[in-house]
Amino acid sequence: MAFRDSTRDFNRSRPEKRHASRSSSPRSFRPSNQNARANYNLPRVRDAMKEEERSRETKEMQEREFLRLQQLRRAIIRLKNDRSKPIDKLLVSVYLMPGPEWEENGEKNSIDFGTVDMFDPLSVIQSYKAEDLEEISRNIGDIQQLETNQCRLTYWKYVKMLVNSRMEHNKVGQFSRGLKVVAGEVQRILAPKSFEQLEQLEAQIQKKLKSNVPLDTDYWVDLLNSLKSYKAIAYLKKTFNEELQIRKNKLDNEEWDKAFSDAKKLSNMKDREEKLYIVPIDPKPILRAQAIPRRIQPEEQADYEKELNDHVNIVKSSTYIPISIPTQKQKPTLPKNSNLINEDEFSIANRARLEREYLQSDDAEEQEMLGDYVEGQTRVVNENGVTLKKPHYFNRVLLGFEWNSYNQAHFNEAHPPPKAVQGYRFNVFYPDLIGTGRAPTYRIERTRRKNKSDTTDLQDDVCIIRFIAGEPYQDIAFSIVDKDWDYSAKRDHGFKSSFDNGVLSLHFRFKKLHHRR
Numbered sequence: 001m002a003f004r005d006s007t008r009d010f011n012r013s014r015p016e017k018r019h020a021s022r023s024s025s026p027r028s029f030r031p032s033n034q035n036a037r038a039n040y041n042l043p044r045v046r047d048a049m050k051e052e053e054r055s056r057e058t059k060e061m062q063e064r065e066f067l068r069l070q071q072l073r074r075a076i077i078r079l080k081n082d083r084s085k086p087i088d089k090l091l092v093s094v095y096l097m098p099g100p101e102w103e104e105n106g107e108k109n110s111i112d113f114g115t116v117d118m119f120d121p122l123s124v125i126q127s128y129k130a131e132d133l134e135e136i137s138r139n140i141g142d143i144q145q146l147e148t149n150q151c152r153l154t155y156w157k158y159v160k161m162l163v164n165s166r167m168e169h170n171k172v173g174q175f176s177r178g179l180k181v182v183a184g185e186v187q188r189i190l191a192p193k194s195f196e197q198l199e200q201l202e203a204q205i206q207k208k209l210k211s212n213v214p215l216d217t218d219y220w221v222d223l224l225n226s227l228k229s230y231k232a233i234a235y236l237k238k239t240f241n242e243e244l245q246i247r248k249n250k251l252d253n254e255e256w257d258k259a260f261s262d263a264k265k266l267s268n269m270k271d272r273e274e275k276l277y278i279v280p281i282d283p284k285p286i287l288r289a290q291a292i293p294r295r296i297q298p299e300e301q302a303d304y305e306k307e308l309n310d311h312v313n314i315v316k317s318s319t320y321i322p323i324s325i326p327t328q329k330q331k332p333t334l335p336k337n338s339n340l341i342n343e344d345e346f347s348i349a350n351r352a353r354l355e356r357e358y359l360q361s362d363d364a365e366e367q368e369m370l371g372d373y374v375e376g377q378t379r380v381v382n383e384n385g386v387t388l389k390k391p392h393y394f395n396r397v398l399l400g401f402e403w404n405s406y407n408q409a410h411f412n413e414a415h416p417p418p419k420a421v422q423g424y425r426f427n428v429f430y431p432d433l434i435g436t437g438r439a440p441t442y443r444i445e446r447t448r449r450k451n452k453s454d455t456t457d458l459q460d461d462v463c464i465i466r467f468i469a470g471e472p473y474q475d476i477a478f479s480i481v482d483k484d485w486d487y488s489a490k491r492d493h494g495f496k497s498s499f500d501n502g503v504l505s506l507h508f509r510f511k512k513l514h515h516r517r
Helices: 006-013 020-024 033-080 086-095 121-127 130-146 150-172 180-190 195-210 217-268 285-295 301-317 343-361 405-410
Strands: 366-368 396-400 420-429 441-445 462-468 476-481 496-500 503-510
Touching: 033 086, 033 130, 086 121, 086 130, 086 150, 121 150, 121 217, 121 301, 130 150, 150 217, 180 217, 195 217, 343 420, 420 462, 420 476
Parallel strands: none
Antiparallel strands: 366 396, 396 420, 420 503, 441 462, 462 476, 496 503
């Protein structure tokens, strides 16, 4: 048996050693075409990334500006509709400040302020209670995140400083324990100082605290904290007093002109004898008092007088108080047939009388019916373009339990069924029809005919009852449950349809259905 030479095979399998001259010399690096292209495109990539970053920042800035202006527009709308939030007056006032330093890119041109006027920020802050101040402080934080104008940012800084100071004052008092002994002296010194003087005093106190001189640290720290509120007050006075004084002088001149114009008109008017519409004195005021605790919380006389005096002092200390002007021009109304009757006084007097009657009847199942059915077909302007008046009304809906077979099977007196509508009491006021010989009427309008044979529908049908009086009144309509009326003349609960002393009364109940067993 022949054996192979393993040594020879091993040597043959090993790779040959490269030439020494080739292995010792380093190879020169030559970049490939791919690396060359990457290095060539690198500046372009960087420029594209910078452009993308600038585009993103621009979009974020535009979004912040949009949200900021939306905050302002919503505040203006709430002020016009008399449902403003505590922050709204402070927000609108700073945007009404004149000068280019308070404005960016002509943003005021895109805002319709209408009749909304500037308010004194100091008076606004002083008039709010603790819970309102907390809401203002939270809202200022949201506004500062969107604000970019430096003047407005400074304004919000000092407004928040004053708000937080008043909140702290409500909790622990205006002066800390270290300053209570000299509280009057501190107030006498700091209150009349200007903003610049208070800044200088603040710098001196900070320098004193940083020095190694022995001193009462607690006293000076408390004084520094108290100085912040005076500094905020001084800044707001310095910023707003001049503009508020200009607006006050303008308003004074307008009121003087109006007073002279009214005096001239009155001097030209002929004296005429007027008869007054006499409202009888309430014969039973105790009945009226029974309804008050349900709607009005009692208040101590001392608390009421203190709150009233606080408001009086705020008004006296205010530089300028804007007058509320209606947002829409009032349209001409028809002359009354009876110029002697005030519509609102007539409504208030009759509402009080009707409410006394309902209290005397002791019907606990009655509730006031709020709102009316508004329909586009209702005519609000006559042929001459004069606005028709909407009549006042005082309506009640009668509620009660229906003990039908289903409710008797599923409910009891301890767990009664839901209350159902059992009738209505309509009282519509037409004082201008007194003595005219005219009487208003009513009619029922249905969008579809009521199917009496259909008993599968568990929901009550509804219809519209429309009251018609003619000029100078609009038609007024209400949505009611469509059931058969009970025309029987029961005492206090029967059917009633009358027009007496300018009041249309329509009282009715629904028929009660009795199922045979």
